Amino acid sequence: MSTAALRVVPVQTSGDLRRFVDLPWRLYAGDPCWVPPLKKQVRGALDKKHPFYADGAADREIFLAWRGTRVAGRIAAITNRAHNAYHNDKWGFFGFFECEDDPEAAAALVEAAAAWVKARGCDTLVGPMSPSTNYEAGLLVHGFDTPPSVMMTYNPPRYAELLEAMGLVKAKDLFAYASPVHPKSLERLEKFADRTRRREPDLFIRSVNLKEFSNEVQIIREIYNRAWEKNWGFIPVSEAEFAWLAKDLKPLVDPPLLRIGFIANEPAGFLLAIPDANPALAALNGSMANPIRLLRAMLIGRRRVGLRLITMGVKPPASDHLLRCPSAARVLT
Incomplete structure (x- = not known):
């Protein structure tokens, strides 16, 4: 030193x-x-x-x-x-x-x-x-x-x-889970999703419509703020801030990976997964101004190496299993 x-x-x-x-x-x-x-x-x-x-x-x-x-x-x-x-x-x-x-x-x-x-x-x-x-x-x-x-x-x-060493101590454990996707796991998940859909005829799940992205963002924001309201560290996200976050994420959004769930036509839950863009991001080295690095990043980005489940939520009183299982099955299959 x-x-x-x-x-x-x-x-x-x-x-x-x-x-x-x-x-x-x-x-x-x-x-x-x-x-x-x-x-x-x-x-x-x-x-x-x-x-x-x-x-x-x-x-x-x-x-x-x-x-x-x-x-x-x-x-x-x-x-x-x-x-x-x-x-x-x-x-x-x-x-x-x-x-x-x-x-x-x-x-x-x-x-x-x-x-x-x-x-x-x-x-x-x-x-x-x-x-x-x-x-x-x-x-x-x-x-x-x-x-x-x-x-x-x-x-x-x-x-x-x-x-x-400064006297700071742990406030909260935050966990990230990594898991390979196995065909048999997907089969079991799809079977459970089918049973859920038959048991809940008012349940409808669809992919996001990018042509109506602004409207979709508002639906997801309303779900998110209700679903996360009791989570540690949460604060309601304003319309302007949520729009800013959505704008940053939009280039990474693949419609089949962003699912919105409805019960009796009322928004009830959502799930957002995105392709892991970090291998491509690493090639950019902090800037999109270099055309050679940009081309390399685009080529790397074509190879899907994994997904990141960014966030999901279910509004009360809908139970977690009601929407999570069908949504996850649709995203992964």
């Missing part, structure tokens, strides 16, 4: 914002499991014009840790007023955390984030949230030997140690 003086300062210039966004490319150099994000999307999530921050619902400050003339780490401090109003608490959040193997720099970054949210009335610091549970959330603590699926977090093993 360098002995150069350490300082943590807010990002105030376009040059420092570029350094903030670009830092992971140096920290993860040579790591075969890291998938570079699109820099445009990172900047978008930090831009206060993003609907996440609209109407004072949230605010943020981003910091760089400097060791002399070298950037050693970064962090975002986030206040989410919508979260605190919904859950009646005083949480502040941190996200976009990246750091060299430098405990002093990591501590200084967390302290800066904690001080910033405390000054705005928060009594607890929670993270990583980049910037909320509707985006990348959590810290990877197991599974460092495989690349993440699309929209899944990834970080070096040392991050848990750096953050726990």
